[in-house]
Amino acid sequence: MAVDTILDINNIEVVYNKTIQVxxxxxxxxxxxxxVTLLGSNGAGKSTTLKAVSNLLTLENGAVTAGSIRFDGGDxxxxxxxxxxxxxxxxxxxxxxxxxxxxxxxxxxxxTFALSGRGVKPKGFDLVxxxxxxxxxxxxxxxxxxxxxxxxxxxxxxxxxxxxxxxLLDEPSLGLSPLLVxxxxxxxxxxxxxxxxSMLLVEQNASIAFAVAHYxxxxxxxxxxxxxxxxxxxxxxxxxxxxxxxxxxxxxxxxREIKHYKRRKRWLS
Amino acid sequence: xxxxxxxxxxxxxxxxxxxxxxxxxxxxVLIYKATRVxxxxxxxxxxxxxxxxxxFAAGLGLPAWxxxxxxxxxxxxxxxxxxxxxIRPMLGENPISVFMVTIGIGSVVVGxxxxxxxxxxxxxxxxLGNQPIFLGEAYVSRKIAxxxxxxxxxxxxxxxxxxxxxxxxxxRATASDQAAAYSCGxxxxxxxxxxxxxxxxxxxxxxxxxxxxxxxxxxxxVFGLSALVVVIVGGLDSIAGALIGGLLIGVFEAWAGTYLxxxxxxxxxxxxxxxxxxxxxxxxxxxxxxERL
Ligand SMILES: Nc1ncnc2c1ncn2[C@@H]1O[C@H](COP(=O)(O)OP(=O)(O)OP(=O)(O)O)[C@@H](O)[C@H]1O
Ligand SMILES: [Mg+2]
Numbered sequence: 001m002a003v004d005t006i007l008d009i010n011n012i013e014v015v016y017n018k019t020i021q022v023x024x025x026x027x028x029x030x031x032x033x034x035x036v037t038l039l040g041s042n043g044a045g046k047s048t049t050l051k052a053v054s055n056l057l058t059l060e061n062g063a064v065t066a067g068s069i070r071f072d073g074g075d076x077x078x079x080x081x082x083x084x085x086x087x088x089x090x091x092x093x094x095x096x097x098x099x100x101x102x103x104x105x106x107x108x109x110x111x112t113f114a115l116s117g118r119g120v121k122p123k124g125f126d127l128v129x130x131x132x133x134x135x136x137x138x139x140x141x142x143x144x145x146x147x148x149x150x151x152x153x154x155x156x157x158x159x160x161x162x163x164x165x166x167x168l169l170d171e172p173s174l175g176l177s178p179l180l181v182x183x184x185x186x187x188x189x190x191x192x193x194x195x196x197x198s199m200l201l202v203e204q205n206a207s208i209a210f211a212v213a214h215y216x217x218x219x220x221x222x223x224x225x226x227x228x229x230x231x232x233x234x235x236x237x238x239x240x241x242x243x244x245x246x247x248x249x250x251x252x253x254x255x256r257e258i259k260h261y262k263r264r265k266r267w268l269s
Numbered sequence: 270x271x272x273x274x275x276x277x278x279x280x281x282x283x284x285x286x287x288x289x290x291x292x293x294x295x296x297x298v299l300i301y302k303a304t305r306v307x308x309x310x311x312x313x314x315x316x317x318x319x320x321x322x323x324x325f326a327a328g329l330g331l332p333a334w335x336x337x338x339x340x341x342x343x344x345x346x347x348x349x350x351x352x353x354x355x356i357r358p359m360l361g362e363n364p365i366s367v368f369m370v371t372i373g374i375g376s377v378v379v380g381x382x383x384x385x386x387x388x389x390x391x392x393x394x395x396x397l398g399n400q401p402i403f404l405g406e407a408y409v410s411r412k413i414a415x416x417x418x419x420x421x422x423x424x425x426x427x428x429x430x431x432x433x434x435x436x437x438x439x440x441r442a443t444a445s446d447q448a449a450a451y452s453c454g455x456x457x458x459x460x461x462x463x464x465x466x467x468x469x470x471x472x473x474x475x476x477x478x479x480x481x482x483x484x485x486x487x488x489x490x491v492f493g494l495s496a497l498v499v500v501i502v503g504g505l506d507s508i509a510g511a512l513i514g515g516l517l518i519g520v521f522e523a524w525a526g527t528y529l530x531x532x533x534x535x536x537x538x539x540x541x542x543x544x545x546x547x548x549x550x551x552x553x554x555x556x557x558x559x560e561r562l
Contacts, residue, residue, distance in 0.1 A: 059448050061361075085454035097449040099442050109435060110442040114454030158453055 004032040006166050006198045007053065012067030014045070014052050014222075016060065022048045024222040025067070030166065030200050035192050037201045037213035037230075039243060045222045046202040047094050050168045053200070054091035055081045072165065085114045090164035094171050094202075096155045100144030104135055107143050107154055114162030128157040131187050149180040156184070160191070166198045173205045181205065185212050206243035210234050218243070277407045279527045280520055285413030287519020288420035289479055293496035294503065294511035295424060296472040302444040302506045303464030306356060306367050310375035311472050312493015318344045318473025319393065319480030319489065320382050326394045333396035337477060344473020345466040352465035357458065375490065382487045390486035397481055416478040423471070424512055431508060440464060444506060495522075498538050502545045504555025514553060517541070 007030040014023035022045045030036045040046050051057040052064050069076045071089050099107050108125050115122055129136035132153040152172055159167050173181040189212040203209035216233045218226040233239050300308045321343045325336035359367050402409045431437035443450040443460045451457050499518050503510025525537035
């Protein structure tokens with residue numbers, strides 16, 4: 001059976017400033033319509049992997065020196081970052097990176113440039129406000145005054161405006177309370193289910209990532225060390241000890257709850 | 270003539286000159302906002318705009334409005350060439366080097382203008398008329414009044430564009446976070462180009478107004494220095510700052526020039542600059558970081 005992959009990273013190496021090698025022969029694939037998570041400890045190279053895919057690496061003086069990346073069947077190497085976005089690949093960067101001195105609505109307007117030259121119809125901001133009603137309440141306020149959770153919602157909201165076929169999500173749980181993490185991941189799961197958007201999800205919080213992802217990769221020092229369907233990874237002794245064991249009691253609770261949500265979702269669909 | 274009336278006239282003249290400063294400052298702000306480059310050549314682009322108008326109107330004998338359009342377009346073209354040819358290849362380099370390059374550009378422009386048109390001051394063909402205008406009893410020079418009106422309309426237009434045009438959002442997004450702007454699908458290099466084109470076109474237009482008030486010479490680019498003070502006072506990335514800073518400096522320069530003597534103009538300007546740098550290093554309206562609640 002041929003698998004329809006939307007993203008295919010093949011044996012890439014990434015070097016910063018022509019000297020520091022960060023990725024050493026990393027390969028991974030994202031099947032269309034699925035959520036794939038990429039886990040690893042601090043400094044493993046997760047964000048670097050995402051930046052290599054979205055080509056934002058060039059802004060930080062980094063380069064893919066070997067291997068290839070194919071998105072939706074085409075090689076990404078020669079495409080400018082904004083051109084890739086306009087082909088349906090949206091990168092929600094680490095640390096949210098909303099435009100603080102623009103209003104919430106202007107942040108969403110900025111993302112409409114992702115639709116330029118694509119012949120798709122702008123859908124308006126209603127979809128975003130449906131998933132994140134709180135953004136609607138604050139739509140005319142400056143984004144810099146949003147809480148951390150709301151800023152993350154806005155960052156994901158911008159991705160929705162762009163009508164992407166693949167979203168790269170870099171640590172959406174960063175710095176958020178367990179309750180908010182759960183809320184946001186519930187929405188991430190439903191965006192994937194409702195809209196069929198594929199996602200590559202980078203996380204440090206393994207339990208929450210496994211709760212929504214279909215497949216997982218674990219990386220260390222710039223390459224993949226383990227991969228498999230989430231069910232198998234969750235059952236893996238090492239993963240349990242090193243990734244799931246490390247998370248605190250509160251995360252376990254939210255993990256179970258999301259798992260519960262996901263099961264219910266399966267019964268319904 | 271009463272003192273009050275005289276004071277009013279001086280102030281009005283100051284506001285007129287100030288509006289031109291605001292307009293030139295706007296060129297700085299646009300370019301700085303998008304590309305974080307302090308373009309010291311803005312003053313020379315002002316001068317170039319005036320000479321282009323001179324060439325089209327006096328040299329080729331074209332009607333004034335055609336010459337105006339061509340000169341402004343010429344300024345924009347120069348902006349496009351400078352951005353693509355010199356500035357973009359240097360992005361990411363040390364800001365001081367880029368700053369030095371813009372100083373170099375300024376000198377080259379002065380040199381070219383001197384080669385083509387010589388160093389002696391000239392007058393622009395009169396196209397604004399000479400009849401004085403009276404606001405109540407106060408006399409205002411017609412040229413200064415027109416310069417004020419045109420500047421005000423252009424600046425108001427920019428403010429509206431920045432707020433309500435999608436491209437204005439792209440510019441502000443790029444100014445706020447370049448990588449994030451890319452990630453939203455904004456053509457960031459395109460924004461750079463547009464900012465330089467609009468900035469230099471605006472400067473060229475300001476040059477036509479300035480030249481028709483005071484005549485032209487290759488040295489008139491020093492006007493750019495006053496405009497630089499305006500943006501530092503108003504905040505390098507603030508349009509409101511350019512507007513208010515320009516009027517402020519224009520009025521203070523007029524007061525100082527009239528009541529203290531012409532040699533005090535520059536002293537006043539730089540006095541305001543130093544005071545401002547001590548009180549508010551970001552300028553009146555410059556961005557300090559927003560503190561998140
Ligand atoms: N712009 C850069 N220039 C030089 N080195 C960099 C740059 N960005 C990242 N690195 C280095 O590359 C390595 C991987 O960084 P990366 O940000 O990809 O890690 P990460 O897995 O996302 O970590 P975290 O979980 O902390 O976000 C780190 O050692 C880091 O110091
Ligand atoms: Mg990271």
